[in-house]
Amino acid sequence: MKLRITRKTVVRRLRQAGMVLLGLVLLFFILNWIFPVPDKVEYSTVITDNKGEPIHAFLTRDDKWRMKTELDEISPLLRKTIIAKEDKYFYSHPGINAGAVFRALFKNIIRFKRTSGASTITMQVARALEPRPRNLLSKIIESFRALQLELKYSKNEILQLYLNLVPYGGNIEGVKAASLLYFKKNPDHLSLAEITALSIIPNRPSSLVIGRNNDRIITERNRWLQQFADEKIFTQKEIADALAEPLDAQRGQVPRYVPHLSNLFRHSQAPLIETTIDLNAQLKTEKLVEDYIRTQRLRNIKNAAVVIVDNRTHKIITYVGSSNFYDSLDGGQVNGVKAIRQPGSTLKPLLYGVCFDEGLLTPKTTLTDVPIMYDGYAPENYDKKFHGKVTVEYALEQSLNIPAVKSLQQLTHEKFIQTLILCNFKQVQKDQRKLGLSLILGGCGTSLEELTGQFSIFANNGLYIKPGFLQRDSVQAKTRILSTAANFMVNEILSKVNRPDFPLNWTATERMPKIAWKTGTSYGRRDAWSIGYNTHYTIGVWVGNFSGVGAADLNGSGIATPLLFKIFNTIDYNNDKEWFSPPADIDFRTVCSETGLTPSANCTNLVTDYFVPLISSTKTCDHLREVAVSINEKISYCKACVPESGFKKKMYKYAEPDMIAWYEENKLSYDKIPPHNPDCELIFKGSAPVIQSPVSGTEYLISKKHPEPLQLSCKAANDVTTVYWYVNNKFFKSSLATEKQFFIPEEGSNKISCTDDKGRNRDIKIMVKYVDL
Structure with a gap:
């Protein structure tokens, strides 16, 4: 009996196959939405200097050295070597290599044991992201995850994930961490021999430990290099150079430079912190500081x-x-x-x-x-x-x-x-x-x-x-x-x-x-x-x-x-040639050396000074003031009381009250203006005495048993000889302007007044409390 397949049958079966395929695709996208790929990877924070070299790094929260390898750090040599060893058809399959799956299945059935795997680079990434027991169910899940990864990422990004997650023994994961810890260089600087040596470690991490099993690693490395030569992946010269390269690497330490700055990023989630530190200048300065402080410790400076x-x-x-x-x-x-x-x-x-x-x-x-x-x-x-x-x-x-x-x-x-x-x-x-x-x-x-x-x-x-x-x-x-x-x-x-x-x-x-x-x-x-x-x-x-x-x-x-x-x-030694030049908005001028102001006709000692045009003060110096005095220079006169004759005019250096007090206290001579004409009844305007003690607005606590008097002192103008003190509007005492007086105040508010011999007055208020001390 002949089986006749009609056109309708073919169409029906194709339609059924299409429906199944569509159903599988829909199922995949539903599962992809329900179970998104767990692709969140925590990386070690790596801090680099101004040349991009690592100067510090921190473990991840799961205590791994897992440093992110950026796409531009995956050199063509690294890419070519890894793909040749791990997955030749990486760029052509959709995450699952069907031919490799059937080939591995056939070999395993014939030999009654697992002798060959079919994991692609993408499937290895899926396994690293979500570790599971090695069984058939896990393989199915890895295949599903591989398809998810292929859907979400480009091939280069998947390769980047692989190079970031592949284990290299101990707590080292990723080619960058391995490259730095074993070879003290970035991945893009690795040689063919070094890349090949690293690539074989993930297959046997317990028996191939760099620094402990280097001879065994060299043997395995050379076997793979010879296989690369047989497949004409690299030139004979490249293979010969790689075979001749020794392997004296050992596990080193992560750089620990610039610790105080690096610690600012200890809890950073960023995988790379690019600083502007000049490591050469940093290390020189650290040495200078450490040596210098060592010499200061005897002074208790640490x-x-x-x-x-x-x-x-x-x-x-x-x-x-x-x-x-x-x-x-x-x-x-x-x-x-x-x-x-x-x-x-x-x-x-x-x-x-x-x-x-x-x-x-x-x-x-x-x-x-x-x-x-x-x-x-x-x-x-x-x-x-x-x-x-x-x-x-x-x-x-x-x-x-x-x-x-x-x-x-x-x-x-x-x-x-x-x-x-x-x-x-x-x-x-x-x-x-x-x-x-x-x-x-x-x-x-x-x-x-x-x-x-x-x-x-x-x-x-x-x-x-x-x-x-x-x-x-x-x-x-x-x-x-x-x-x-x-x-x-x-x-x-x-x-x-x-x-x-x-x-x-x-x-x-x-x-x-x-x-x-x-x-x-x-x-x-x-x-x-x-x-x-x-x-x-x-x-x-x-x-x-x-x-x-x-x-x-x-x-x-x-x-x-x-x-x-x-x-x-x-x-910066011996650099004394460059310095800051005068800007266009600065100029010179001649000023009086006594005040630094623009000189008057009476100023004789002149100096040159910088100034800012239209900004700096243009006030004229008046440190010398003309005063009418008696012939014997015992009395001075104001404009209101200057006599018609019997006087002369003399130039006196003006001194502020605080300068006069300092001159008097240090017994320094100065041009003191003679006392003003006592017969003049004019009340002067100008600088009233400044009361130094007591301090205005201050509360004083005085012992009831042993009351101590408060001091009265002031600073008066150059032309003042005598001051008059008042307490609560009652006259207390007169004295020379530079003398100090003492009084015992009343409890409560006290008004202190000081009037100079020109009639200029200053008032302050203080509070006094008597307490049991």
Whole structure:
């Protein structure tokens, strides 16, 4: 009986097959939607330097070294070798190689045991993503997952997944981790012999361990190389070179450089952190810091931190958080770059620069460095001495405190705080409502990172560009903090070498490039700072103890600056040719040396000074004032009481009340204007006495059993001889302007008044409480 197959039968069966096929496709997509491929892979975080070389890495949460191999790291040689060994038809099959499946099945049936597998690279990826027992069901699931992977990813992406997940013994997964740990190089630098050696390890990870079974690995490697030669996958020369290559690799350690910076990314989910660290400069600086602190330990100074910014790229190239990260006794793992500390005097250059821009000061402007008090705050100089009248440039060179506080008082601390906030001072921004005039002497919090970034302004023509340490930070916002003119004035002052903070050690300056720098020492000698810059680099140095304990010898000039100079000598030695040029918006003018103001006809001592046209003050100097005095110079006359004859005119140097008090206290002679004509009844307008003690608005607690009197003292103008004291509107006592008086106040509110012999008056109020002490 003949079986006749009609056309209708064929069509019906094709239609049935098509329906089955469609059903299978629909089933696949339904299962793909219900059971998506588990392709979320956690990678080790790898940190690289500015050349792309790994400098640090962290284990995954499952304690694996699994470093992501990017597509551009898969070299043609690596791709060719892996495909030739693992899956020749990788680019032609849909994830499952049907021919290999039937071939493996046939061999296994004939030999009654599993002798051959049929896993494609895609199926191996599926197995690595979702490990299962090796059985038939697992094989079916792997095949399904392989189809899912092929649907979702390109062939190159699947190969990338394979190279990232393949095990290489122990806790090493992926070719990148294996390449770095075994051969200390990136995958794209591996040779044919090295790639082949790595490729055979996943098949026998327990018996082929690099460093332990190298001879066995070489034998297996050479067998595969010979097979590649037989199949003409590589040239005879390539195979010969690979066969001759020795294998002396051993498992090494992951790089552990720049630990403080790297620790910032310990919990990052990013597989690659590309930093701007210059490893050569980093290692040199770390060695300098460690050696230097070792010599300071006898002084009870145990730590230091350093940041180096490349002024041309505005990137941080060196980040040293402590003298030794692995020193557990002295807090080596504390990050000194980000620690909040008191900045000492390091903010003074920025303050004077802002004052230059506001037209308040120029380098030759004179300020008084004498005792002063602002609402109970009495700043002192570091050496507890006073210098009388000084120029701004001298005050900055010598880092005098009182002129800085006076300058901040002129500018207002609120305006300076806003400038610091523009410079990314986070702690200052948090504390801005609590800060006052003391912030210019270190009465605020900042970090070495912030301070170094702020000093980089001076190397960038007054522009603030926040220093970064990641290569991806390509767009950097620029904020104008200082004009180019004010910036240049600060540079000129800070680059002078005739300063008290210049190191006395000749070896520290033997090959010293020209730099500008500023030192600082915090209250209690807890922090020593020295921050310097030139056209190439800005370097910030902090020295101290992470415990916060001060040290008797700790100061910016004697301890931090020598380390700063050593670092400059190392990374930029003999570079003294480049420096900052005067900008177009700066000019010179002649000023009076007594005040720094434009001279009047009476000024004889003249000096040259920088100034900013249309910004700097054009006020005329009046330090010499003409006064009508008697022939014997015992009495002075005002315009209202000058006699028709019997007098003469004489020029007197004007002195402010605080200067007069300083002259008197130090018994220094000065041109004192004679007492005013006692017969004159005119009440003068002008500078009333400044009451120094008691302090206005202060509450005083006095013992009931042993009441101590309060002091009365004031500062009066140059033409004042006698002052008159009043307590609660009752006359108390008259005295010389420079004399101190004492009184016992009443409980409650007390009004204190001081009137000088010109009739000028000043009132203050204090509160007094009597307590049982």
